[in-house]
Amino acid sequence: MSDSDxxxxxxxxxxxxxxxxxxxxxxxxATLTETGLARLTLSEKVGGSGAGFAESAVVLAAAGAxxxxxxxxxxxxxxGWLLESAGxxxxxxxxxxxxxxxxxxxxxxxxxxxxxxVPWARAAAGIVMLAGDSVLLFDPAGLQxxxxxxxxxxxxxxxxxxxxxxxxxxxxxxxxxxRVRAAFGRAALLAGAxxxxxxxxVQYAGERVQFGRPIGRFQAVQQQLALAAAEVAAxxxxxxxxxxxxxxxxxxxxxxxxxxxxAKSRTSEAAGVVARIAHQVHxxxxxxxxxxxxxxxxxxxxxxEEDGSxxxxxxxxxxxxxxxxxxxxxxxxxxxx
Amino acid sequence: xxxxxxxPPPTExxxxxAALRASVREFLAQELASGAWxxxxxxxxxxxxxxxxxxxxxRGWLGMTIPTEYGGHGASPLDRYVVxxxxxxxxxxVAAHWVAxxxxxxxxxxxxxxEQRQKFLPGIAAGEVYFGIGMSEPDSGSDLAxxxxxxxxxxxxxxxxxxxxxxxxxxxxxxxxxxVRTSPKDDANRHAGLSQLIVDLRAPGVTVRPIPLLTGAHHxxxxxxxxxxxxxxxxxxxxxxxWQQVTSELxxxxxxxxxxxxxxxxxxxxxxxxxxxxxxxxxxAVGSLVARLFALRGMSLAIAGALEHGHAPELAAAVVKDLGxxxxxxxxxxxxxxxxxxxxxxxxxxxxxxxxxxVLHAPGFTLRGGTNEVLRGIVARGxxxx
Numbered sequence: 001m002s003d004s005d006x007x008x009x010x011x012x013x014x015x016x017x018x019x020x021x022x023x024x025x026x027x028x029x030a031t032l033t034e035t036g037l038a039r040l041t042l043s044e045k046v047g048g049s050g051a052g053f054a055e056s057a058v059v060l061a062a063a064g065a066x067x068x069x070x071x072x073x074x075x076x077x078x079x080g081w082l083l084e085s086a087g088x089x090x091x092x093x094x095x096x097x098x099x100x101x102x103x104x105x106x107x108x109x110x111x112x113x114x115x116x117x118v119p120w121a122r123a124a125a126g127i128v129m130l131a132g133d134s135v136l137l138f139d140p141a142g143l144q145x146x147x148x149x150x151x152x153x154x155x156x157x158x159x160x161x162x163x164x165x166x167x168x169x170x171x172x173x174x175x176x177x178x179r180v181r182a183a184f185g186r187a188a189l190l191a192g193a194x195x196x197x198x199x200x201x202v203q204y205a206g207e208r209v210q211f212g213r214p215i216g217r218f219q220a221v222q223q224q225l226a227l228a229a230a231e232v233a234a235x236x237x238x239x240x241x242x243x244x245x246x247x248x249x250x251x252x253x254x255x256x257x258x259x260x261x262x263a264k265s266r267t268s269e270a271a272g273v274v275a276r277i278a279h280q281v282h283x284x285x286x287x288x289x290x291x292x293x294x295x296x297x298x299x300x301x302x303x304x305e306e307d308g309s310x311x312x313x314x315x316x317x318x319x320x321x322x323x324x325x326x327x328x329x330x331x332x333x334x335x336x337x
Numbered sequence: 338x339x340x341x342x343x344x345p346p347p348t349e350x351x352x353x354x355a356a357l358r359a360s361v362r363e364f365l366a367q368e369l370a371s372g373a374w375x376x377x378x379x380x381x382x383x384x385x386x387x388x389x390x391x392x393x394x395x396r397g398w399l400g401m402t403i404p405t406e407y408g409g410h411g412a413s414p415l416d417r418y419v420v421x422x423x424x425x426x427x428x429x430x431v432a433a434h435w436v437a438x439x440x441x442x443x444x445x446x447x448x449x450x451x452e453q454r455q456k457f458l459p460g461i462a463a464g465e466v467y468f469g470i471g472m473s474e475p476d477s478g479s480d481l482a483x484x485x486x487x488x489x490x491x492x493x494x495x496x497x498x499x500x501x502x503x504x505x506x507x508x509x510x511x512x513x514x515x516x517v518r519t520s521p522k523d524d525a526n527r528h529a530g531l532s533q534l535i536v537d538l539r540a541p542g543v544t545v546r547p548i549p550l551l552t553g554a555h556h557x558x559x560x561x562x563x564x565x566x567x568x569x570x571x572x573x574x575x576x577x578x579x580w581q582q583v584t585s586e587l588x589x590x591x592x593x594x595x596x597x598x599x600x601x602x603x604x605x606x607x608x609x610x611x612x613x614x615x616x617x618x619x620x621x622a623v624g625s626l627v628a629r630l631f632a633l634r635g636m637s638l639a640i641a642g643a644l645e646h647g648h649a650p651e652l653a654a655a656v657v658k659d660l661g662x663x664x665x666x667x668x669x670x671x672x673x674x675x676x677x678x679x680x681x682x683x684x685x686x687x688x689x690x691x692x693x694x695x696v697l698h699a700p701g702f703t704l705r706g707g708t709n710e711v712l713r714g715i716v717a718r719g720x721x722x723x
Contacts, residue, residue, distance in 0.1 A: 003346075199340050202720050216722040219714070226713035229720060230656045233343035237639060238632040241347045258631075265628040314624030315617055321627045322620065326609035330426045330601075333631055337355040337362070 003058055010037060010059045014066035019295050022153065024123035025069040029094055032070065038094075042080045046090055057188040057243040061236070064192025064303075065199070067295035069154070071096050071120040073185030078178060079128035086135035086168040093125030097182075102161055104131055111136060112162040121145050121157035130175055137166040150306070152298035177251040179308075183264040184242055184251075186307040190267035190300065191235040197278040197296040198232045201225060204282050221281060228277040231270035238263045255335060258320065265313040268304035275300045341719055344653045347635060348642025354419045361423040364396065368429070375686040376428025379599045379698040382505055382556055384430030390464035393424075399434055400462025403442050408459030418641045422594040422634075428602035428691075432506060432556075436513075437461045437468040439593065440586050444514070448574030448582055453535065457512075469504040471515035471536065471560065472583065479711045482527040482580065486517040486562065488534060494568040495519070495534060497542075500561050503705075507545050507558035512537050515562075516579050531579035535571040542566065552682070552697050585649065591706055592640040592654035597633045597661030599702055600668040603691040604630070607672045610688050622671050626664075633661050652719030655712040662702040662709060669695045 001009070013035060017028040032038035041056050042048025056077065063072050071094050079095035098121070102113035111131075121127060122145050127138040144160040202225060205216030215221050242263035246256045275297040279286050286293040304310070324332045368374065368389075377384055393399050401417040403409020417438075424431050442461050445454050460466030477483045486499025501515060512535055520530035538545060542565035548557040574582050604626060611619060636657050643650050672692055680693035703709045717723050 195340065202340060202722065205722060216717075222717035222722050223710065223713045225720060225722065226659070226716035229340075229343060229652075229716050230660045233653065233656045234629075234632045234636060234660060237344045237347070237636040238628075240639075241632075241635040244347050244349065261624075262628040262631040265625065266632045269625070269629075310625065310628075311621055314621040314628060316624065317627050318620030318622065318624030321608050321623050322611050322614055324608070325612060326605045329605050329608050329627070333627065333634065334358075334422070337359040 003054070006055055007058050007062065009035065010062035011066075013037065014062045014068050017066065017068060019067040019069065020292065021069065023069065023155065024071075024094065024120060026123075028068060029070050032072070038070075038072070039076050039080055041076055042084055042090075046080075046084050048076070048080070048084075052243075053184065053246040054240070054243040056185075057191075057239050060185060060188035061192030061195065061239070064189035064194075064299065065196035065296070067152075067193070067196070067299060070094065071124065073182070073189065074119050074124075077181045077185045079126065081181065082128050082130060082135045082170065082174065082178065083126075083137065085174060086170040088135060088137055088166055088168050091126040091137075094120060094123055095126045095128060096120045096124040097178075098127055098129040098159060100129070102129075102131065102136075104134075104136070104165075104167075106134070106167065109165055109167060110163060111138075111165045113160075115159040115161060117148065117150075117156040118159045119157075120155045121159050122147060122155055127159060130170070130178060133169055133172050133174065134167050135170045135174075139164075150302040152295075152302040154299075154302065173252055176257075180251050180257055180260050182307040183313065184239075184246060184260045186303050187235075187242065187260065187263040187267040188239050190264075190271055190303045191232070191239045193296045193299045193303065194232045194235050194267070194270055194274040197274050197293065197300065198225070198228050200293055200296065201228065201278040201281040204286075208283075215281070224277050224280065228274050231273045235267040235270040235274075238266045258317070258332070261313040261317050264308055265310040265317065268310040268313075271300035271304040341652065341721075342650075343656065344636050345639045345643040345648070345650055348415070348638045350415055350419065350638070351413070354415065357416055358419050358423060360396075361398065361420055364392075365423065365427045365429060368392075369427070374430050376602045376605075376691075377430070377686075378428065378602050378691050378695040379701075380425065380428055380602075381431050381435045381595050381599070382698065382701065383432060383554065383694075384428075385432045385506060385509060386430035387433050387464070389430050390434040390467075392464075393420075393434070394462060394464030399438050399464050400442050400458065403446065403458050403462050407454050408462040409442070410462070414641055414645050415638075418594065418638065422598065425594055425598040426601050426605075433467050433509070434461070434464050436470055436506070436510075437466060440470075440590050441468040441514070444573065444582070444586055447585070448533075450570065452570055453573070457535075460511075466512075467506065467510040469507040469510040469513035469538065469558075469560075471501040471504060471513040473501065473503045475500055475502055479708050481516070481583070482531070484516055484518065484531065486515060488517045488519050488532065488567065491566070494566055494570075495572070497534065497536065497562040497565040497567055500559060502548065502557070502559050504545075504558045504560050505556050507538060507560055508547065508555065510538055513560070514573055515560075516583055519576050519579075528580035530577055531583075532576045533573040533579045533582055534567045535573055536560075536562070536565065536567055537571075540565060550697075551700075587707065591712075592637050592644075592650075592657040594634070594637055596658045596706075597630065597637070597664050599662075599698070600665045600691075600695045601630075603672055603688070603695045604668050606688040606691050607668075607676060610676045610678070619675055622675055626668055626671055629664055629667070633657065633664060637661070652716055655707075655715040655719075658706060659709045659712045659716070665695075665702045666699055669699060
């Protein structure tokens with residue numbers, strides 16, 4: 001399937017979903033499962049579609065643009081991948097990933113503790129986490145889950161664990177890969193949400209009439225939308241470059257770490273600018289519950305903080321740059337020939 | 338609603354680019370070690386060094402995309418991209434050949450006659466023939482279609498009267514492409530009746546006068562035509578097609594690495610000044626600049642790849658120039674705030690001199706090649722707003 005066919009498929013699937021509902025969208029998930037988009041990058045032998053990260057970025061951008069209420073990054077790029085890496089059979093349904101400290105009794109295959117801000121835990125068929133170099137899988141049925149959300153009202157739940165786990169060893173660099181994968185997935189969603197907010201603002205500017213003409217005819221409004229478009233272009237481009245780098249070099253490579261760090265930093269910086277301009281163009285109506293603009297702008301505000309804000313990733317890049325020094329900075333950016 | 342594509346897909350440089358890049362880096366390291374020049378900011382305006390241009394030519398790094406039968410190397414625009422970004426990042430003196438290499442060679446290949454190609458291309462590829470730009474006039478800046486320089490039909494050619502301004506390097510260049518009116522202005526079609534003439538800047542009836550920059554440095558010039566004769570053979574492309582030719586020339590020049598690397602030597606010096614710093618605020622400020630640069634380069638390369646495949650992504654090129662030239666200013670602000678060394682225009686080189694040159698040249702970044710406001714108008718048109 002070509003990238004544009006995949007984009008058309010993803011757009012039609014996500015555009016048809018009910019983005020204004022609340023909580024997990026089971027109907028959308030069923031469609032994603034049928035079309036092979038739910039487990040796009042997992043290998044075919046574990047029921048995935050075996051696609052690359054460039055394809056993943058295309059699908060995630062469409063999910064972000066249409067405010068899909070599903071744990072796509074968590075299921076495919078993170079939890080599913082960890083389970084596949086550890087050779088643990090992957091449960092059907094949406095999965096999620098948790099981080100935190102647990103008391104683990106390995107021999108008895110039991111764990112206890114509290115996990116905070118677990119995405120979509122209430123809807124997940126399995127909760128996966130990495131403890132050292134072990135991959136743990138919990139069945140949510142036996143867990144106590146207290147609802148919480150991010151500023152986009154996406155589930156970020158508190159999970160109290162006290163019971164049986166499935167555990168298996170994974171490679172020793174899995175933890176670093178996991179962090180980079182999470183940032184990549186979030187950056188792709190951000191680029192999509194930014195695109196969605198811009199598209200809404202451009203459409204609104206063409207329809208809303210004030211002073212006898214559509215507000216998009218005023219240069220002051222055009223200049224603002226052009227600034228937003230520049231941010232969206234940069235966000236989409238850097239995510240596409242990061243995806244190509246991950247496809248070529250793998251998530252463990254220094255080149256991929258750098259490209260993904262730049263992608264999460266740049267998309268997070270773009271998020272605030274795009275959301276601000278989209279709201280300014282929409283005026284008061286965009287600030288209301290009844291208007292759909294909030295679906296993308298609240299996600300921009302939520303996701304720019306998740307999986308490392310620009311502060312965290314800029315810190316890493318800045319450290320590498322200062323370490324590289326004057327003469328090697330250019331090599332850091334362009335690569336060694 | 339759906340938006341137009343804002344940026345083309347990423348470009349992967351061909352495998353041969355790595356060897357080319359390595360050779361350029363090795364050459365630049367030798368040049369720096371020999372003290373032939375000192376890295377400077379905004380070198381493509383101010384770094385005029387004919388010896389350096391000829392050295393590049395000797396290595397096959399000028400006129401790279403010009404076919405071999407005209408003295409060039411028949412290489413791809415992506416090869417030229419690699420060489421160009423390495424030179425700019427090093428702060429090397431590229432101004433002498435800049436305009437000729439970037440846009441005159443490609444324009445001659447697109448619109449030039451066999452005679453014009455034979456006359457100019459071998460010299461451009463040899464680093465011996467330099468060009469300026471003859472677009473703006475005292476009353477025509479962003480509104481280029483309002484140019485008033487006019488060419489009257491005379492026996493065997495055209496007689497040219499008028500004034501061009503902001504011609505960088507015009508006092509040293511051999512020629513430029515002048516955009517002039519060859520038929521009277523028609524208010525119903527302002528873009529009609531314009532033509533490009535190749536004007537010998539040393540010909541009788543051409544006067545070149547300096548327009549000093551605010552620093553007093555001489556890069557800009559005013560070029561006055563007083564009944565200057567231009568033979569028929571020096572009309573570029575078709576008479577009356579000047580507007581289409583010029584706008585295609587602009588699309589090629591808006592998305593190159595010079596639109597975000599003018600202050601790169603300052604960024605490199607800044608990172609050097611910060612050696613050993615462990616302050617998180619400092620690291621974050623530097624990280625943001627480096628992440629932005631990485632993103633800009635990816636976009637610029639994507640457009641270079643699209644151009645190579647015959648697409649002219651006008652919206653994306655305008656975006657790169659708007660973001661890139663604002664970025665060049667952001668580097669200055671970060672450098673000022675992270676290092677307490679004041680700018681020193683009298684220093685030989687290093688951070689203080691690079692900061693001074695960057696601050697003093699910054700107004701030009703967001704003006705040249707189309708002001709950022711005009712570029713955002715192009716983006717707005719691409720979005721369907723106008």
